[in-house]
Amino acid sequence: MKDMREPTFLVLTALADRPRHGYGIVQEVRVLSGGRVRLLTGTLYTALDRLTAEGLVEHDREEVVDGRLRRYYRLTAEGLASLTAETARLRQLTTAAEARLRSVRLRSV
Amino acid sequence: MAGLSRRYRRLLLAYPRTYRRSRGEELLGALLDAALPGRDRPTAREAANLIRHGLRARLGRPASRSVVAWAVLSAVISGLFIAALATRAAWETARPMPRAGEARAMLAEILPGQEFAGIEDAPAMFVISGQPLSWDMADDLLLGDGGEYSLAGVGGSVVGTPAHPPQDSVELAQHNLRAHGWTVYPTMTRNVYDCAGPPCDPATIPKSTTILARRGDTKFWMEVNSGYTWDTTSMGAGFSRATPLAVYPFGLTGGILGAVVAFLMFGWASRRTEGRHPARVEVKVLLGVTLLFWWAPTLFAIPWMVRHHLDEPHPSWHPMWEWLGQPTFSLLFLIGCGSALLGLAAAATEPGPDREPLNTVASA
Numbered sequence: 125m126k127d128m129r130e131p132t133f134l135v136l137t138a139l140a141d142r143p144r145h146g147y148g149i150v151q152e153v154r155v156l157s158g159g160r161v162r163l164l165t166g167t168l169y170t171a172l173d174r175l176t177a178e179g180l181v182e183h184d185r186e187e188v189v190d191g192r193l194r195r196y197y198r199l200t201a202e203g204l205a206s207l208t209a210e211t212a213r214l215r216q217l218t219t220a221a222e223a224r225l226r227s228v229r230l231r232s233v
Numbered sequence: 234m235a236g237l238s239r240r241y242r243r244l245l246l247a248y249p250r251t252y253r254r255s256r257g258e259e260l261l262g263a264l265l266d267a268a269l270p271g272r273d274r275p276t277a278r279e280a281a282n283l284i285r286h287g288l289r290a291r292l293g294r295p296a297s298r299s300v301v302a303w304a305v306l307s308a309v310i311s312g313l314f315i316a317a318l319a320t321r322a323a324w325e326t327a328r329p330m331p332r333a334g335e336a337r338a339m340l341a342e343i344l345p346g347q348e349f350a351g352i353e354d355a356p357a358m359f360v361i362s363g364q365p366l367s368w369d370m371a372d373d374l375l376l377g378d379g380g381e382y383s384l385a386g387v388g389g390s391v392v393g394t395p396a397h398p399p400q401d402s403v404e405l406a407q408h409n410l411r412a413h414g415w416t417v418y419p420t421m422t423r424n425v426y427d428c429a430g431p432p433c434d435p436a437t438i439p440k441s442t443t444i445l446a447r448r449g450d451t452k453f454w455m456e457v458n459s460g461y462t463w464d465t466t467s468m469g470a471g472f473s474r475a476t477p478l479a480v481y482p483f484g485l486t487g488g489i490l491g492a493v494v495a496f497l498m499f500g501w502a503s504r505r506t507e508g509r510h511p512a513r514v515e516v517k518v519l520l521g522v523t524l525l526f527w528w529a530p531t532l533f534a535i536p537w538m539v540r541h542h543l544d545e546p547h548p549s550w551h552p553m554w555e556w557l558g559q560p561t562f563s564l565l566f567l568i569g570c571g572s573a574l575l576g577l578a579a580a581a582t583e584p585g586p587d588r589e590p591l592n593t594v595a596s597a
Contacts, residue, residue: 146263164279165263166286169256173295192262 128210134161135171136180136199136207143184145194146172172197180206236273238265244280247287249504291497293504300503303520308496310527314566315491316484317554323483324476324552328450330355331472336387340470343409343453347396349389349470358474360385375567379560384552388454388471399459399466403442406455406470415446415453418546425458447548450475475549484553502580512579519576526569530558 128136131153138144138152149172150163163171175181180203184196199207241264245257264279275283294300331339333352340349357365361373361382374382395402403420410417425439439459446453455470506513538556559566 146259147266150263150267164282165260165267166279166282168263169260170286170289170295173290177294177296186259192265193258194262195259 128206131161131163131167132171132175133207133210133214135163135168135175136203136210139181139197139199140204140207143196143198145196147194149197175203179203234265234273237268237275240274241265241283244275244283245287247284247291249291249500251504252290288496291500291504293500293507303524304496304499304503306524306528307499307520308492310524310531311495312488312492313531313557314527315494316488317552317557317559319483319487320480320553323479324358326479327358327474327477330358330385330474331387331451333387336389336472339451339453339472340389342413343406343455344396344402344470345409347391347402347468350392352387352389355385355387358385359383374560375564379563382560384473386454386471386473388469390469391467395457395466395468399440399442399457399468402457402468403444406444410444410446410453413448415448416548418445418447418548420444421545445546445548447475450477452548476552480553498577502577505580505584508584510580510582510584512582515579516576519572519579522572523569523576526565526572530562530565531556534558534561 134153134156135149137156138149144152146165146168150165150168153161153163172181176183176197179200181197182200184198186193186195188194238261241261242257245253245260248257248260264275264283268275289301292300292304333354336352337349340347340352356363359366359382361370362378364370366374366382373379397405407417407420421443423441424435425441428435428438442457442459444453444455444457452473452475453470454473456468458467502516506516510516535556538551542550554560
């Protein structure tokens, strides 16, 4: 499996609980990253195209709000598996890093 | 908001038409949703982002990470070749080569009292083996003698013993060139041959001295080969045209247009052949052949030309096509052209009925 970049991880995470439209994903990514990652619309749609071509995301439904077309996207089973695997990988790395940092702190006390 | 919407639509032109038809309204909706209230024009960052990703969308194959590199390689080499062609066209704006009579008069100013034989009008601005380029010379051009195609010159050589000793001729020419408004470049002196083995006294090896100068759009060269004695010295001198100013805007404009057109054509072929297009493999192979036959001579020629320009003073640079290995490797260039045309023709063939859509999301 290819390394997953942070924006991709965040987009998949934003779609984990329910389908969202483009701007909804942008807002959710901002919340998930604590305001650090602000996806621009062009970047988001290139990522969605790629994730769709890779079979990780699919079209859910569309609606028109205030005259604006909103297309919703959802995770596929493959997307969910990929996000789960990446989360496990990051957790393992985080756990290892925390253990090292704990020992450093203990030594410095 | 209407103004902002109009400006976003204008930026969305960076995306291919099929993409805009299927996703344009959705993208516009997301852009307007994200816009701060009261704003009437996109930020520079937004505009750059839309153009960048629109151009990426023109390449299709959203999951591919290498398609951008292939597109850039194709656009750059095409831009370089079109720029070279444009510079060749711009050379037509150069003043005609000095006539024989004018050359004789200038030589009389530079080296008074010295007779030069064999001065004739140049048959054309560029010649191959001394002849203007014609269809009869196509074989020579393509099959190994392409390097003979070069800027013509008008000059002659000294028959018999020169009027002055070699060093005096060099100093006199330099003095008179400067006196008549020429810019004289550093003189180059080389041994005519290397030491043949011990014993070897470098002082006894004949020397070749070259003087280069420029005045306006005229270049001057003189070569003095000093023999063992004064009467075995040979000497030649002549004139040619410097690069006309029009070459630079022509080259720049041609290069940019060539790169843009090549990028768009690459994107069109790439989008057309993604999925189950019957010629997708052939198109990839032909692209590889094209890039190989276009890039290989270029990558060979550029370092060679850089070294050559660093080694010797140049009143004006060699023509751009020589930097791309042309027309020395014109056969390879032509094979590349044929391969590119075949690839485009193959991409233009109708895909089968079971062809996958251009963009999975777009068709969803």
